[in-house]
Amino acid sequence: MMNNINKTLLSGLVLFMTAETGFAGNACEQTHIKPQLYLDAGKKALEVQNQLNHLNPRVALIARAGTNLKHYGQHYSHVGFVVKNYPGKKGKWTIVHLLNQCEVPKSSIYQQGLMNFFMDDLYTFDYQITIPKEAVQEKLYETLVSLQKQSLHNSSYSMIAYPFSTKYQNSNQWVLEVIASSMNPQSAHTRQAAQAYLHKTHFKASLIKIDGFSKFGASLFSRHVRFDDHPLEEQRRNTVSTVTVSSVVDYLREQHYLKSNIAYQ
Template sequence: MTKLFPLTACLMLFGSTTGPFAGTVCTNYTARADDFYNASRTSLAVSKKLDQSGAKVALLARVGSDLSRYGLHYSHVAFVVKNYPGKPGKWTVIHLLNECNRPTSSLYAQGLMNFFMDNLYSQDYQITIPDQGMQARLYEALKPQVIGRLHSNQYSLIAYPYSRLYQNSNQWVLEMAADADNPKSRHTRQSAQDFLQRTGYQPSIVTLSPVARLSVSLTHAAIRFNDHPEIENRTRRYSFVSVDSVVAYLHRRGHLQVVQADTKRRNN
């Protein structure tokens, strides 16, 4: 896995202590034989579907932990690029990751198998293929010399979608897509967020109990609340960028060709 820029991602979801969120780099996990087998099988299936699609840029989502209590399934979305500079003939995953529970992030380039080796809750995946025009613009925006212009290394798992204080993994993907969609973009986070507001992006909402709110504030450096409006902190209903909200936004904008989901089983 190649680090492209210093950036952020995530560790635990809203105070859960049962498993990692899917946008985290941790070094204390020892892979098992089953992990290699499952990741290999999934990566081969994904590569075959991507090749058959004829796409050169797609979005690829995975399941890092069980989010069903929040009405969500996929936890982390990344770009996947064919023939990325320096990696001819291969599919390369480009995404923002948080190093465990630190409030910072980095951008990474890695192979498909590594993408599915990160101690995931399941090997379920979702492939989202944008239209040809969006693919072409994203391919240019993801080149190493310009990829970092919309990245912030200050991370929060539930970063507010319209604040530049922090950024989460899915938010980076969303802002990159908005930047590519905006013909008058200034290639800044502010420009991307302004465009998202004008074009009707709808974030996901999570409600935290008082105990959960206090717990995550005290124990998880990668979850911060001071970027959210006062009304959200008062009601403990927090807007954030989920995989579902990214895909729904691209669908409403008319930029999706295909969405393919494959559900398997929970990893043992």
């Protein structure tokens, strides 16, 4: 019979590992996709397309809910940019986002259609469209269609990457650093410069509480979860600061970059 300590470890680990796809996005291919998923993803993509056509931004942020993150005080898990008239895709909406590669702690930047964005095994088809002000959109577009977006990418992936370290990066952090680099008038378009600007402009990360058992289990069993970039004080308190969808939107709002933020079900 499993003792109480092992039960606690297992339950905490299951909860945290279930959220592994939650605070980020992944590029794992599904070998057996159910026909219903094609129908649901296609329907949702058409709905999003209609909403975007109505709102008519040049660049917006779009978020999805990969898993149930209520335990961590979050709803949306992954955010990317959605761009109108991305090079080579005139008249279309293109998602530009960072995804971690399946089974290895590495990531790449992807350009995908709207339907692909909803083809993962999502917790819910809820989504959120965040529209920056027009001047911000123009600067984001310049970054996203250039090589600058690659200079802000680190392929070493951690789901809970620390916001003020360049050792690792997660999906939402890349979006935040693209925003910071685009809006920094003296930017060198490096991660170091983007993070310095975020620190200067008082970015507030989300604080996620992780019990010690879950932390221990995640360290042992998941290559996508790293703690060694976090300050020792956080590790002692079993909390981690990381970039979430909500902290990205809050930053846009606090910097007066935000035009609108709309949640859809």
